[in-house]
Amino acid sequence: MTAADNGAAIAPLSAAQPCVRIEGVTKRFGEFTAVDDVSLDIQEGEIFCLLGGSGCGKTTLLRMLAGFEQPTAGRILIDGQDMADIAPYERPVNMMFQSYALFPHMTVQANVAFGLEQEKLPKTQIAQRVEAMLSLVRLDGMAQRKPHQLSGGQRQRVALARSLVKRPRLLLLDEPLGALDRKLREHTQFELLGLQKQLGVTFVVVTHDQEEAMTLANRIGVMDRGRIVQVGSPRDIYEYPSTRFVADFIGSVNLFEGRLTEDEADYVRVACPELPAPVLVDHGVSAAPEATVWVAIRPEKIQLLRERPEAADNLAQGTVRDVAYMGDMSIYLVVLPGGRELRVTRANLQRKEEEVFQSGDAVWLVWDAASPVVGTG
Amino acid sequence: MSHARRSVLVPSVMAFGFAFLYVPILAMIGYSFNNSRLVTVWDSANSPTLKWYSALWRNQQVLDAAWLSFRIALLNATGAAILGTLAGLVLARFGRFRGRTLFTALTTAPLVMPEVITGLSLLLLFVAMEQTIGWPAGRGVTTLTIAHITFSLSYVAVIVQSRLAGFDLSLEEAAMDLGARPVTVFLRITLPLIAPAIVSGWLLAFTLSWDDLVISQFVAGPGSSTLPMVIFSKVRLGVTPDINALATLMVLTVAVGVVIATVLLRRQERRRERDLRLAAGAD
Numbered sequence: 153m154t155a156a157d158n159g160a161a162i163a164p165l166s167a168a169q170p171c172v173r174i175e176g177v178t179k180r181f182g183e184f185t186a187v188d189d190v191s192l193d194i195q196e197g198e199i200f201c202l203l204g205g206s207g208c209g210k211t212t213l214l215r216m217l218a219g220f221e222q223p224t225a226g227r228i229l230i231d232g233q234d235m236a237d238i239a240p241y242e243r244p245v246n247m248m249f250q251s252y253a254l255f256p257h258m259t260v261q262a263n264v265a266f267g268l269e270q271e272k273l274p275k276t277q278i279a280q281r282v283e284a285m286l287s288l289v290r291l292d293g294m295a296q297r298k299p300h301q302l303s304g305g306q307r308q309r310v311a312l313a314r315s316l317v318k319r320p321r322l323l324l325l326d327e328p329l330g331a332l333d334r335k336l337r338e339h340t341q342f343e344l345l346g347l348q349k350q351l352g353v354t355f356v357v358v359t360h361d362q363e364e365a366m367t368l369a370n371r372i373g374v375m376d377r378g379r380i381v382q383v384g385s386p387r388d389i390y391e392y393p394s395t396r397f398v399a400d401f402i403g404s405v406n407l408f409e410g411r412l413t414e415d416e417a418d419y420v421r422v423a424c425p426e427l428p429a430p431v432l433v434d435h436g437v438s439a440a441p442e443a444t445v446w447v448a449i450r451p452e453k454i455q456l457l458r459e460r461p462e463a464a465d466n467l468a469q470g471t472v473r474d475v476a477y478m479g480d481m482s483i484y485l486v487v488l489p490g491g492r493e494l495r496v497t498r499a500n501l502q503r504k505e506e507e508v509f510q511s512g513d514a515v516w517l518v519w520d521a522a523s524p525v526v527g528t529g
Numbered sequence: 530m531s532h533a534r535r536s537v538l539v540p541s542v543m544a545f546g547f548a549f550l551y552v553p554i555l556a557m558i559g560y561s562f563n564n565s566r567l568v569t570v571w572d573s574a575n576s577p578t579l580k581w582y583s584a585l586w587r588n589q590q591v592l593d594a595a596w597l598s599f600r601i602a603l604l605n606a607t608g609a610a611i612l613g614t615l616a617g618l619v620l621a622r623f624g625r626f627r628g629r630t631l632f633t634a635l636t637t638a639p640l641v642m643p644e645v646i647t648g649l650s651l652l653l654l655f656v657a658m659e660q661t662i663g664w665p666a667g668r669g670v671t672t673l674t675i676a677h678i679t680f681s682l683s684y685v686a687v688i689v690q691s692r693l694a695g696f697d698l699s700l701e702e703a704a705m706d707l708g709a710r711p712v713t714v715f716l717r718i719t720l721p722l723i724a725p726a727i728v729s730g731w732l733l734a735f736t737l738s739w740d741d742l743v744i745s746q747f748v749a750g751p752g753s754s755t756l757p758m759v760i761f762s763k764v765r766l767g768v769t770p771d772i773n774a775l776a777t778l779m780v781l782t783v784a785v786g787v788v789i790a791t792v793l794l795r796r797q798e799r800r801r802e803r804d805l806r807l808a809a810g811a812d
Contacts (some may be wrong), residue, residue: 220702240705253703256804257721266717270708300803318707 169232171196171322171354172217177226179212186212188378189226199348199355201365204375205401210358213375214324217356218247231321241270246320250327252311254299260286260310261295267318285317288347305336312344316351325357329364341367362402366390374398390450395529399448406454406494408447415441422447422526426492432465434521439528446527451497453523456484456509457516466524468517470494472509484509486517554780561773568768581774591759591775598739598756601670605677606735612678613685613734614727620686621693637687639680648747651676655748668750676748677738684737685730688794692726695801725797729790736786740779 170193179187187209194200202210215221216228219240228235230244246267255263261282268278286292289309299307308331315323328344329337345368348355359365365372366386373383374397382394393399400407410424410431420437421430422445431447439445461467470486473493477500484496494517500508509515560568562577585591616636623629639647655665655672665671700722704714742757749758756779763772 218702218706220705240702241708241710245706247703247706249699249703251697251699253697253699255700255704255718256800266704266709267707270713300800314703314707 170194171198171231172356173227173229173232174213175227175229177213177216177223177228179209179216179221180224185378187216187223190378190380191226192373192380192383194354194356196354197352198370199345199357199368201357201359201369201372202375203359203362203365203372203402205360208375209378210360210375211326214247214326214356214358217322218245218324219243244321245324246315246318246322247324248311248315248326248328250330252299252307252331254307254310254314256299259296259298260291260302263299263310264314264317267314271318281317285313288316288350289313304332305340308332308340312347316347316353319351320353322354322356325355327359327361328357330359330361337364344368374401376401391525393448393525393527395527396446396448399446399525399527403450404495405448405450408449410445410447412437412439412441412443412445415439419521420526422524426488426490428468428489429465431524432521433524433526437526437528439526443528448525448527449519449523451483451495454494454496454517454519456486456496456498457518458509458513460516461518463518466519466521468494470515470517472511472513472515475509475511477508482508484515486515557773558777558780560770561777563770563773566770568770568773581771582778584771585774585778588771591756591771594754594756594759597670597753601673601677601755602735602738604670604674605681605738606731608674608678609682609685609734610727610731613682613730614689614723616682616686617689617693620690621696637683639683640687642680644680644741644743647680648676648744651679651744652747668748669753672748672750673745673753673755676744677734677741680744681734681737684733685727688726688730688733689723692723692797696722725793729793732786732790732793736783736790739786740783 172192172194174190174192174194177187177190178185190209190213202213204210212221216223217230217235219235219238222236235243255266258266264282264285265278268281273281282295283292286295289312291306291309291313294302294306294310299310302310308328312328329340332340341364355368357365357368369386371383372386372389373380374389375381376397382389382398384392389398390402393402396407399405408422408424408426408431410422412420413423413430414421415437417436418434420433420435422433423430424447431449433447437445455461460469468488470488472484473487474485476483479500481497481499484498486494486496488494496517560571561581562579563571564575564578564580565572620629620633620636651672652668655668655675658664659666665675696719700718701714704718705711709717740757741755742761745755745758749755754762756775760772760775760779763769
């Protein structure tokens with residue numbers, strides 16, 4: 153209690169104070185650097201997603217927020233209070249584990265009540281709060297079941313209820329939907345969003361699944377080899393990736409190496425050896441003339457046509473090599489004369505088959521000058 | 530053809546094996562109901578009878594020994610369960626500390642140590658301790674219990690350690706995350722989950738103590754003869770039918786203990802498999 157008071161005295165609450173502030177945090181395990189000088193602010197009421205492949209340090213960062221690991225360097229502040237000497241059981245933070253970590257020898261009711269019992273609340277109050285929380289996650293009537301008598305989705309909701317019932321300032325979620333099948337995931341995603349809005353808890357979600365990150369997050373932090381490489385809204389991250397890694401990691405993309413040939417204030421041209429003509433991009437780039445750059449074009453931003461279009465720029469001719477029919481859309485692999493393969497997706501707006509391109513068809517590819525992303529990193 | 534041959538071969542090999550193991554014990558149990566004074570002569574006219582069992586009830590020496598063995602077995606099982614659990618926890622949890630391999634070896638060595646050696650060295654220790662610090666005074670229940678704990682705690686440690694090896698650490702982290710201090714985490718999460726292993730270790734330690742003869746011979750004093758010691762000394766004077774009855778009761782006690790311990794361990798194993806299947810099946 154006194155520690156919390158001190159924290160408040162040192163850093164008075166203001167509108168600008170972030171819920172979580174991570175300052176230059178590094179974590180090493182022996183020779184291996186799991187988290188490398190990460191700084192990040194997470195605002196109150198936000199859903200922040202740490203997205204990255206396995207071994208990128210996202211889970212280590214989450215475990216440092218929970219207090220299971222201590223940073224080798226740097227500070228973590230929650231509501232302005234330094235968490236350095238605060239044990240996991242004293243932090244205003246709860247975590248939902250990837251494996252759910254439900255206590256197998258306790259009923260659903262006892263699992264959810266466990267956290268409140270540690271606060272030494274009166275029994276009637278615990279019972280009320282547990283009941284309210286169970287009905288919030290639609291588990292009324294399941295209170296006396298043991299975890300092994302529940303389905304995967306129900307177990308996930310028990311884990312969520314158990315971590316939310318203590319009304320934490322911050323909820324940490326480790327791959328919250330990872331163990332659910334596809335149909336259930338989509339449904340649960342929206343449920344999770346609804347709960348978060350209703351309770352106003354700040355969420356930090358760790359995931360390797362970009363779809364999960366995109367639908368849940370207000371902001372995404374993409375991690376690679378212990379560092380945060382880009383922070384932004386899902387749309388920013390997808391449409392304006394700041395590095396080649398992010399462009400490649402999020403969604404699928406056609407990436408080209410190239411050289412800046414024309415560098416004007418409002419447009420540039422990039423000569424890519426794999427494309428027949430330089431790519432025209434309708435925005436400036438902060439790079440030296442003749443610099444080596446990468447160009448990324450998303451598959452859905454390329455149009456497939458049978459006839460040569462009117463456009464003068466951003467054109468290519470090719471042959472369809474493979475078609476993958478996905479129902480709502482199809483993926484076309486188009487080979488250019490130089491041998492480079494391009495990925496193009498196209499929504500299946502018509503039901504009739506003749507609208508669809510077949511393997512072996514000669515096609516024209518065209519894209520807007522606003523579509524490509526150019527970068528140097 | 531070969532299938533038919535195998536269908537005869539397998540059951541007969543099995544029957545022979547079981548006969549080898551259990552005919553002696555079954556014969557002994559059968560003769561415990563024999564009316565004749567002569568151990569090897571079956572008195573078919575007046576058998577079966579329970580008279581040797583009732584004779585046991587009137588034999589004060591046997592009753593005293595049985596009570597002593599029972600008390601020692603209880604103390605031993607409890608002591609071994611506590612110390613063995615602590616040793617198992619250290620082995621499973623404290624990672625790679627200096628001397629871990631040595632500690633593991635030292636913990637499990639009594640499993641394979643010849644009983645004669647264990648008994649002799651304990652006797653020497655007790656004599657030396659009595660001479661230098663005056664404790665334990667003489668040999669009796671105290672020395673017997675200490676000696677039994679010495680070898681049976683290894684069994685408990687091994688059982689508890691193997692249970693902890695499959696323990697999901699995130700359960701303890703989750704409890705801590707929900708505000709439980711380390712002591713609460715241990716008492717409410719870890720202990721209940723490893724309890725079946727501790728109970729089966731306790732039962733095993735009980736039966737080990739209950740039928741130990743060699744080590745007890747070394748460390749027992751005058752007037753503190755355990756049940757196996759009484760049987761052994763009676764047999765040296767000639768086998769009498771009441772020994773059969775006594776031995777039958779001992780076999781029964783041990784069998785009950787071992788069966789319960791096995792059932793507990795099996796059930797726990799099945800539960801763990803089910804949990805693993807649930808976790809994997811959910812993916």
